[in-house]
Amino acid sequence: MHDHGPGDNELSPEEARVRALETILVEKGLVDPAAIDAIIETYAEKVGPRNGAQVVARAWRDGGFAQALRDDATATIAEMGFHGRQAEHMEVVWNGDGVHNMVVCTLCSCYPWAVLGLPPVWYKSPPYRSRAVAEPRAVLAEFGVDLPEETRIRVWDSTAEVRYLVVPERPSGTDGWSEDRLAALVTRDSMIGTGLALQPGAAA
């Protein structure tokens, strides 16, 4: 697919339908096109997995903050400035002690937008949604994550308005690291549970 500039009349069917709908809604005074721009800008540039990485890095460093996340994840994350749409009711789940957590939404595409941004296509697509609950180990293997047999896998299916953030295990060799340095080890997938945190030296 290529981008279409103004005056290009080779629109994809979807693009033509979106343009028609937007035109009509704007003409009727129901939609402000600048509001659409603002929404796009928010999720393209401002809200993304760097938010969640900051939460994880702080939880790794600060036991009091970790406890606050256990007590009230929604409020604790909101205090960092990450709140609102698709993070109204947050829960944090912790990897370690022989447990690995993984998050899915089998019924649609529920995802904690305020901390991870918009979900990737694979998260919204039938292969992940169908298989994550039934064969999580096989799915993890496809992501390159091979866990010991004795590690228990806990799959959270986001069937209501609770949104889940996984805190991956803190890599060894990171004692004394700053929050920013730690956050660089925290990938989006590690906070969905389909990945692990990067090892020191692997972060860009």
Next chain:
Amino acid sequence: MNGPQDLGGRSGFGPVVPEPDEPVFHAPWEGRALGLTLCAGALGHWTLDESRHARERLPPTFYLSASYYDIWLTALEALLERHGEVSAEERATGQARDPGLRPERRLAAADVPAVLAKGGPVDRAPESPPVFAVGDEVCTSRSRVRGHTRLPGYAQGRMGQVVAIRGCHVFPDLNAEGADAGGAWLYAVSFSGEELWGSGAEPGTEVIIDAFEPYLAQA
């Protein structure tokens, strides 16, 4: 309804294929479709649950083959038509014929940050205490539901254990039908892999769903 959206445990969809360095939007129209969906939602004609139900009622052949933003766009067209804001004829011509019903609810660009930051909390004041407690063994409903529900098919008629009480949240099954239907207690319920998938389960796995009280009975 156990429509095309109810994907948990189905076979045949192939491997998960992550896209390296995936962009947030794959074409400009995807961002416009997202923005339109949020702006149209702000008009207040429908609840989040009704919009989900509009997506899962799309023809299965379409739902399972379309891109996610195409699913959103198609459901948005249906919702706007159902609530009298944009007719099929207007969509076909690309021109407004009738005036908008709720221009006073138009989301202004200046209000977008505040609206997104506020979100739409769904917790409600409970009318009675929760029936179940953490640790309780529960059995999920096996009743066929023709309307919207958030009890996935794979977890129907199964034995699980309450592992957390999430609060009292708007009950989606009724909320999808229109007005705010009030709250129902919401529980995190854990099922062993063996309970869900029998001998086909991977060892050492469990699935936790968030289940509303009306879905559950004491085991």
